Amino acid sequence: MNTLVDQLKSAVYQNGHIVVIMKSDAQIRFPVADNPRLADGTPQQLNNIEASPFGLHWPDLDEDLSFAGLMQGDYGQRQ
Numbered sequence: 001m002n003t004l005v006d007q008l009k010s011a012v013y014q015n016g017h018i019v020v021i022m023k024s025d026a027q028i029r030f031p032v033a034d035n036p037r038l039a040d041g042t043p044q045q046l047n048n049i050e051a052s053p054f055g056l057h058w059p060d061l062d063e064d065l066s067f068a069g070l071m072q073g074d075y076g077q078r079q
Contacts, residue, residue: 013046028070035076037063
C-alpha cells in the first residue's frame with residue numbers, strides 16, 4: 001500500500017496549465033490540453049478545484065485526478 005506523505009498547498013489553473021504545489025514545495029505542472037475533460041474547460045471551471053487527501057476534483061468538468069497518478073505523470077484520460 002502506498003501512502004502519500006505530502007499534502008496539498010495549492011492547485012490553480014494558470015496560463016494553460018494546472019499547477020499543483022505540495023507543502024514540501026514539490027510542484028506538479030501539466031497542460032490542460034493533455035486531459036480531454038479539462039481541455040475544453042473555461043478558466044472559471046478549471047479554477048474550480050476541490051481537493052481531498054487523495055487528489056483533485058473538478059466538479060464542473062466531472063474529472064478526478066489522484067496525487068499518486070499526477071506524481072507518476074498520469075494527467076488523466078487519453079483520447
